[in-house]
Amino acid sequence: MKLGQMLHGTPHADAPGAIQHARAYELLSKVVYLGDRRRMFSRLVDLAGVRPGDRVLDVGCGPGYLTALAAEAASPGGSALGIDPSEPMIKEGRRTRASANCSFEVDKAESLTAPDGSFDVVVSSLAVHHIPEDARGQAFAQVFRVLRPGGRVVLADFPPPRGRFGRLLVGATAGEVMRDNPVDRIAPMFVAAGFAGPVESRIGPFLHCVRAVKPD
């Protein structure tokens, strides 16, 4: 059984969808970044330009590691909300990382319940490839809707490995969705949703980042 299948809790874990095994995912995350997780995810928060007072939304937050860092950067005066369709993930986020300015709600990227213009910043890590492919355009449109004019968004996703060995390893462990993850389609989806100037960058080997702005 592949790692992805174990985490999803279904026999078809290669397909996009919610991750059910929150504690196993959190444990894996601690290991996989080789002690560098805080530095890498802090760089993501910096890239999004999170400032004190900002209202931040983390889409596909999982157990909330990035959400909590965003909440820290938004203090004092700001807050972060993590959303995820997986109830176990939201429960784990609430159990381990919720605070006065850091909260978690069950919700989906493609049908966000937040009001129009209610966030200054949207962040997301390793979640785009989990959104069903036919719902991704709608998810980007929702991110556009919930950001205020001038608001910023940074999405980071797993870049497909280039070498033969890396492709074999990722294909055998995580599955084809991660092995062939089309991160080059993120910037065009931002443009289609109405965002200005998508800019692509990398943080270490695991995060392909795309930053964009909702025009004023």
Ligand SMILES: C[S@@+](CC[C@H](N)C(=O)[O-])C[C@H]1O[C@@H](n2cnc3c(N)ncnc32)[C@H](O)[C@@H]1O
């Ligand atoms: C690989 S995890 C990333 C979690 C966290 N952002 C991190 O970096 O550790 C992907 C997350 O996307 C969530 N997800 C799946 N479908 C989604 C959707 N339609 N909208 C938002 N999140 C979704 C999964 O439940 C899972 O928690």
